[in-house]
Amino acid sequence: MTVNVTTPTNTPATPTTTPTPPTGAPATPAKRSRDALAVFGGAPAVPRRLRSLEWPVITDADRQAVLATLDGPLVSNVNGESPVSRLEQTWAARCGVDWCVGTSNGTTALTTALAALDIGPGDEVIVPALSFIASGLAPLHQxxxxxxxxxxxxxxxxxxxxxxxxxxxxxxxxLPVHLHGHPAPMDDLLALARRHRLAVVEDAAQAHGALYRGRPVGSLGDAGAFSLQVTKNLPTCGEGGLLVTDDAELARKARLVRQFGEVIEAGKDRDYVxxxxxxxxxxxxxxxxxxxxxxxxxxxYEAAREEQVTRFLGRLAGLPGLTVPTVAEGSTHAWHILRFRLDPAAAGLDGITPGAFRAALHRLLRAEGVPMSRYQLMPLSDQKVFAERLGFGNGQPWAAAGDDGPARAVAAPxxxxVIDDSLTLQKRHLNPGAGPALDAYADGFEKVWNNLPDVLRLARGYSNE
Ligand SMILES: Cc1ncc(COP(=O)(O)O)c(C=O)c1O
Structure with a gap:
């Protein structure tokens, strides 16, 4: 389908902050109807009452659980039964591994795993170019x-x-990342690791509960790291992390790394060594x-999410030029983040770049009340801390690794x-009651797709994107 647009008659209601302001107008005059795009004055597809969805969902049981800790020991290095040890046992059992070590956040779960594996100066760790910054910082911290x-x-x-x-x-x-909740291809990665005698630390910060060939992510490599940060699928009321492993020695070292290198054992006095x-x-x-x-x-919550997200994606799957997230055979998805790829040519829109299409859709969908956002604005390799070798200063740790040439080039095309041509939905769909909001988001997508001439007009204003 090719969409032709003529005679702009109006300008969008909301001013743009992006480089080239859109000069287009609706193909039909804007009226406050459910059909006209919200950016041109139509009624937004997502009603106000569906705009805020809390996450995490906090119940009285959660409040009581937190309050009860005030009646127990307040130090966090209790060497016996405690909420920390109970959580560790519960999560280890759930992941099907023998050991779990609670940490202050997901980043320290990663660094603790790397440290316990004795990864340090002189070593390289392979990390995906698309991830949260912590996946790349964790090796650097070591x-x-x-x-x-x-x-x-x-x-x-x-x-x-x-x-x-x-x-x-x-x-x-x-360091495979189960990004957005989808398992990384662990069979191939583990085979490579075995062949080259490499350790594997899974970053499962976004993927609690996802399965790879029937096994929970985090339990497949030498160690797995989870984040409990408040926006995650399994949250805490702030910051937290969990490291899981089946290796008793690695778990023992991780506990030392977690606390000043000391041995803390139930029933034994702390020796401060x-x-x-x-x-x-x-x-x-x-x-x-x-x-x-x-x-x-x-x-x-997981079951509700699976049902609602599946229905939501099913409604969007037929829209031309929109690729909805899918699940590889043999995996399940934790649906932490939904990433949609956008292809203007497949939508029948000629003469605009994927970036311009994405920028226009971003603005139009948000105006409809669909909270689309970008997740990662650049590959990790472009982040200053890595690209300019800021690290510890003086080119460290690259210099310590004997690597004083330019940073190893990764084109990561x-x-x-993907960063250029996609938008994501984050957090709102995590709430088990998100069904009506997701239905309204789907209405918003359909409405925007029913107005592709306006999308094209707006996208032309973003041609520098
Ligand atoms: C992929 C990934 N790795 C690591 C982390 C770090 O977790 P935390 O924020 O708990 O340190 C996050 C958190 O957003 C993440 O998304």
Missing amino acids: MAVPVFADIDPVTFTLDPESVRSLIGPRTAAI SYRLGWNSKLSSVQAAFTLSQLDRFDG VTRQ
Whole structure:
């Protein structure tokens, strides 16, 4: 389908802040009807009452659980039964592993895992170019060098072929990220790791409960790291993290790393001796108690999300030029973030770039009350801290690794394309009662797609994007 547009008659109601202001107008005169785009004065598709959806959902049970911790020991290094140890046991069982170590956040779960695996100066860790900054910072915190690999265009997780091309003599580990809740291709990555004797630390910060060939993510590599940060699928009332592993020795080292290198054992007095380099990355009882209480409802929330997101994506799947997220065979998706790819040519819109199409849709959908946003504005490799080798200063840790040339170039073309041509839906759909809002979001998408001539007109104003 090709859409032709003539005679602009009006300007959008909301001024734009993006480089080239749109000069277009609705193909039909704007009227405050349900058909006219909200940006041109029509009634928004998403009514006000569906605009705010709380996450996390906090119940009286959560409040009681947190309050009860005030009657117990307040220090977070209790060496026996505590909310932290109960959460650790519960999450380990749920992941099907023997050990879980609570940490102060998801980033410290990653760094603790890397430290316990003795990854440090001189080592390289392969990380996907599309992820949250913490996935790339974690190796750096250990003075190891992150090397960024490209991603798969459909699952947005590590491309094993790109990983393979980057393995060199200094490679010590692969850090697959189960981005947005979709499992990374662990069979291929684990095979590469075995062949080259590399450690595998899974970043499962966004993927609680997702399964890969029937096994929970986080339990497939040497260690897995989860975030309990308040926006995550399994949240705490603030910051927290969980490290899981089936390796008793790795778990023992992780507990040392978590607390100043000290050995803390139930029934034994603390000796205040540092047996290895450690940090203070403990999880507090308040945080653990809140998450334990949330875990009672986690399965129900997951089931509601699966049903609602599936229905939502089903409604959008037929819109031309919109690629909805899918699930690879053998995996389940935690649906933490929904990423939609956008193709103007497939929508029948000629002469505009994917970036311009994305910018126009971003504005139009938000005006309709559909809270679309971008997730990551650049590949991790372009972040100043890596690209300019800011690190610890003086070019460290790259210099310590004997790597004093320009940063190892990673073109990451797929990552760049995905960042340019996609929008995401975050957080709102996590609430188990999000069904009516998702239905209204789908109305908003359909309405915008019913007005493709206006999309084209607006997109032309974003031609520099
Ligand atoms: C993929 C990924 N890795 C790591 C983290 C870090 O977790 P935290 O914020 O708990 O430190 C996050 C958090 O957003 C994340 O999304």
